[in-house]
Each structure stands twice: as C-alpha cells, then as structure tokens.
Amino acid sequence: MADDWHTLASPDEIPSPALLVYPDRVAENIRRMIAALGQAERLRPHVKTHKMAEIVQMQIKAGIGKFKCATIAEAEMLGQAGARDVLLANQPVGPNVDRLLGLAGWFRDVRFSTIADDAGAVGALAEAAQAAGITLPVWLDLDPGMGRTGIALGQAAVTLYKLIDQLPGVEPAGLHLYDGHLHDNDPTQRLAKWQAMMDAVRAFRAELEAAGLQVPSVVAGGTPTFPFHAQHTDHECSPGTTLLWDFGYRDKFPDLDYQQAAMLLARVISKPGGDSITLDLGHKSVAAENPHPRVQVIGLDDAEPVVHSEEHLTLRTARAAELKVGDCLYGIPRHICPTVALYDRAHVIRGGKLAGQWPITARARKLTY
Numbered sequence: 624m625a626d627d628w629h630t631l632a633s634p635d636e637i638p639s640p641a642l643l644v645y646p647d648r649v650a651e652n653i654r655r656m657i658a659a660l661g662q663a664e665r666l667r668p669h670v671k672t673h674k675m676a677e678i679v680q681m682q683i684k685a686g687i688g689k690f691k692c693a694t695i696a697e698a699e700m701l702g703q704a705g706a707r708d709v710l711l712a713n714q715p716v717g718p719n720v721d722r723l724l725g726l727a728g729w730f731r732d733v734r735f736s737t738i739a740d741d742a743g744a745v746g747a748l749a750e751a752a753q754a755a756g757i758t759l760p761v762w763l764d765l766d767p768g769m770g771r772t773g774i775a776l777g778q779a780a781v782t783l784y785k786l787i788d789q790l791p792g793v794e795p796a797g798l799h800l801y802d803g804h805l806h807d808n809d810p811t812q813r814l815a816k817w818q819a820m821m822d823a824v825r826a827f828r829a830e831l832e833a834a835g836l837q838v839p840s841v842v843a844g845g846t847p848t849f850p851f852h853a854q855h856t857d858h859e860c861s862p863g864t865t866l867l868w869d870f871g872y873r874d875k876f877p878d879l880d881y882q883q884a885a886m887l888l889a890r891v892i893s894k895p896g897g898d899s900i901t902l903d904l905g906h907k908s909v910a911a912e913n914p915h916p917r918v919q920v921i922g923l924d925d926a927e928p929v930v931h932s933e934e935h936l937t938l939r940t941a942r943a944a945e946l947k948v949g950d951c952l953y954g955i956p957r958h959i960c961p962t963v964a965l966y967d968r969a970h971v972i973r974g975g976k977l978a979g980q981w982p983i984t985a986r987a988r989k990l991t992y
Contacts, residue, residue: 629886629921632975634951640908641888642962643953644867644969644981648884649678652866653685655881659853660860663687667710667842669863670697672960674985675969676704678866691842691861692985695722699992700985702730710842711737712799712861714744714764714772724755725992736760738799740774745786745793753792760796761787762842765827767820769804776827784831797840798828801861806847810878817851847876869959870919885963887918887954888970891946892935898943902952905934909954910961918954 629645631637657663663686670679671693679690679701689708692698701709715723715737727735739745739761752759763784766773774780787795802820807813828838842859844852849862864872867885887909893901902920909918915928923940930937946952956962963969964986971979984990 629883629953629972630975631888631951631972631977633977634888636977637888637970639888639890639951640903642966642969642983643886643888643972644673644675644678645884645886645972646681646978647973648882649866650681650685652868652881652884653682653687656849656862656865657685657687659850664689665853665857665859667691667708667859667861668866669693669712669845669861670701670985672863672866673963674700674983675981676700676984677981679704679706689859691863694985694988695719695726695992696987696990697985698723698726698735699990702726702733702735703984703990706733708734709736710762710799711735712801713737714739714741715748716744720748720751722992724751724757724759727757727759728755729992734760736762736796738762738764738772739787740764740766740772740783742783742786745783745790749790749792751792757792759793761793762796762799763787765798765800765824767800767802767804767824769801771801771803773800776823780827781830781834784836785834788836795837795839797838797842798824799842800824801845802843802848803845806875808875808877810850810876813847814851817848818855821856846872846879850879864959867959867963869957869962870955871913871957873955883955885956885959885969887956887962889920889936889952889954891948891950891952894943894946894948895937896943898941899929899937899939900943900946901930901935901937903934904936904954905932907933907965908962909936909956910958910965912961913957917957919957921953921955923952 667689669691691710764773846862846864852858868881868883889902889904926938926940969981
C-alpha cells in the first residue's frame with residue numbers, strides 16, 4: 624500500500640486545521656471487525672469515537688444493527704441514522720432520565736437500553752419509565768477492576784440485579800462491563816489478566832442464573848480486549864477506536880490490525896527559529912489530555928514539541944529549513960476520540976480528492992432531546 628495514501632491532490636480546498644476521514648479505510652476496518660467475530664450480530668460498536676451518522680450507516684449497511692453510546696445526543700443520532708438497538712453506556716440521572724425516555728417514546732422502532740449500578744438510580748428510572756408507559760431494558764453495570772463505574776461482583780450486585788428484575792418499568796437486559804484497565808502491550812499478559820477477570824464474571828453469571836434470574840446477554844470490552852471477547856465468549860463486543868484508529872493504540876497494541884482512517888491537516892504558520900516550525904494545531908485541534916507527542920506529523924519523525932497552546936504547536940525538527948510558511952502537513956492523533964469531538968465536520972477524502980463533508984452530529988451536548 625502506498626505510503627502517500629493520505630495525501631490530498633488539492634489541499635488548498637480545505638482550510639486548516641481540519642479533520643480528514645477516508646471512507647474506504649473505514650469500510651475496511653468495519654470488515655475486519657466483523658471478521659474478528661465471524662458475524663455482525665455480536666458487534667455493538669461504540670460511536671463515541673466518531674459521532675457521525677454516516678459512519679453508523681456504513682456499519683448498518685454491513686449488517687450491524689446494535690450500537691453503544693456515551694451520551695443522549697449520540698443515542699438520538701443513532702436513532703436518526705437507523706440503528707435498531709441502542710445502549711446508553713452511562714447511568715442516566717437527573718434530567719437525562721426523561722431525555723432517554725423521550726427518545727424511547729419517539730423512536731418506537733428502536734430498542735433503547737441503559738446501564739445501572741445504583742439502587743436509587745434504578746428506582747428513579749423505573750418510576751419515570753412506568754409513568755411514561757415504557758418498559759426500559761437495563762444492564763447491570765459491573766466493575767471488573769477498572770474502578771470507574773459499575774458495582775463490584777458479589778451479593779450487593781445480585782441484590783441490585785433482582786431489583787431490576789422486580790420493579791415495574793424496567794427489565795434486566797443482562798450484564799455490562801468495560802475492562803479498559805487491561806491494556807498491557809504484551810497480548811499474552813493482557814490475555815492472562817482477562818482470563819482471570821472472566822473467571823469471576825462467569826461465576827457471577829452462574830450465581831444469578833442459579834437464583835432463577837435470566838441473563839439474556841453480556842456486553843463487554845473495548846478495543847484492547849476485543850479479540851479475547853470475540854474468540855473466547857459469546858458476548859456482544861463494543862470496540863470503538865477500531866473504526867478510525869490512532870497512533871496511541873497502534874503503537875501500544877501491535878497485535879491489533881486496523882487501518883488509520885482519519886488524519887489531521889495542518890499548516891506551517893510561522894518559523895520562530897532556525898530549527899523550529901509552528902503549526903495551527905493547538906489544544907483546540909488535537910486532544911491534549913495525553914503527554915507529548917500528542918500527534919505524529921508524517922515525515923517529521925524527529926519532531927520534538929516545544930510549545931503547545933490553544934492554537935499553536937511549535938516543533939523542533941532538523942527538517943525546519945526545508946519547510947516554508949503555508950506548507951501542508953498531515954498528522955495522526957495519539958487519541959482519536961476526543962480529537963474528533965473538537966471538530967464540527969469531517970472532510971471526506973476519496974482517492975486523494977475532497978468528496979464532501981460529514982457533520983460530527985453528536986459532538987453537540989443536545990440535539991432534540
């Protein structure tokens with residue numbers, strides 16, 4: 624494959640900084656995700672990475688009907704895009720309870736569900752759902768060791784699952800767990816830790832079933848453990864970064880084979896010193912929550928960050944003398960998900976040419992509901 628696949632024939636058509644998306648590569652990543660499972664039915668991809676209806680529709684066309692999301696806006700975007708099954712993977716509280724139920728009432732052909740790890744939240748959700756004339760599927764959110772959300776495996780979790788089973792207005796959908804703490808570079812070590820975690824999860828599921836409780840399904844994993852859930856379980860799998868990819872996961876998980884399907888277009892806007900260049904790629908254009916390098920600039924392998932501020936990224940490179948103000952450069956973000964959320968649109972590139980623009984619809988905090 625040519626190393627210049629990302630290059631634009633006419634970059635002057637696109638102002639920088641800009642997010643570029645390559646649909647042919649997105650389609651190949653979708654194909655690889657399905658191939659990892661052998662069927663599309665077990666996929667429930669997370670949309671937080673891209674937030675775009677057009678990519679959802681590409682997945683639907685490939686046979687994927689179930690999706691996972693992080694926000695009410697993402698859930699609404701999925702309903703608008705034609706998804707048939709939408710899991711909101713954040714426990715709704717406050718106004719978000721009525722927002723979710725509003726979606727469920729409006730998109731009658733879509734199965735909306737959510738997660739819960741707290742009895743009070745389950746009670747509030749059940750009461751509101753019953754008042755709305757809706758029975759909402761609820762997944763018990765388990766903490767498999769990450770310590771972010773979810774209830775610990777044990778009797779309290781059994782009691783909460785029973786509550787979901789008993790209260791009118793909600794019904795148990797199964798178990799949900801996110802094992803993002805399993806991110807060893809070595810896949811053998813990652814697999815060993817995953818197997819230990821899964822032994823506990825299987826034992827917990829067996830305990831529920833022995834108590835006469837149905838566990839219809841399990842939604843589990845993100846990208847790093849996707850191959851394990853795919854190969855060794857019957858779980859629904861929820862990778863997200865696999866759709867666009869980034870250098871953070873590419874370098875950390877060489878066992879995962881996905882194509883870079885999104886890039887950043889930047890330009891040299893100043894040359895403050897003999898060995899330095901400044902790009903229009905500040906905190907507002909590439910995710911800045913990670914240490915440097917936050918972006919890998921193609922062709923500048925020796926680049927060292929000097930200053931990174933709201934609108935500027937100054938790099939020191941031996942190639943500075945070769946570059947002039949106005950030159951275009953291409954970059955791969957370390958973390959694609961929050962980077963996408965910094966843009967209101969993606970420029971669609973096919974065969975090196977601008978083919979259109981896709982709105983980043985669900986970067987908004989609210990659409991209709």
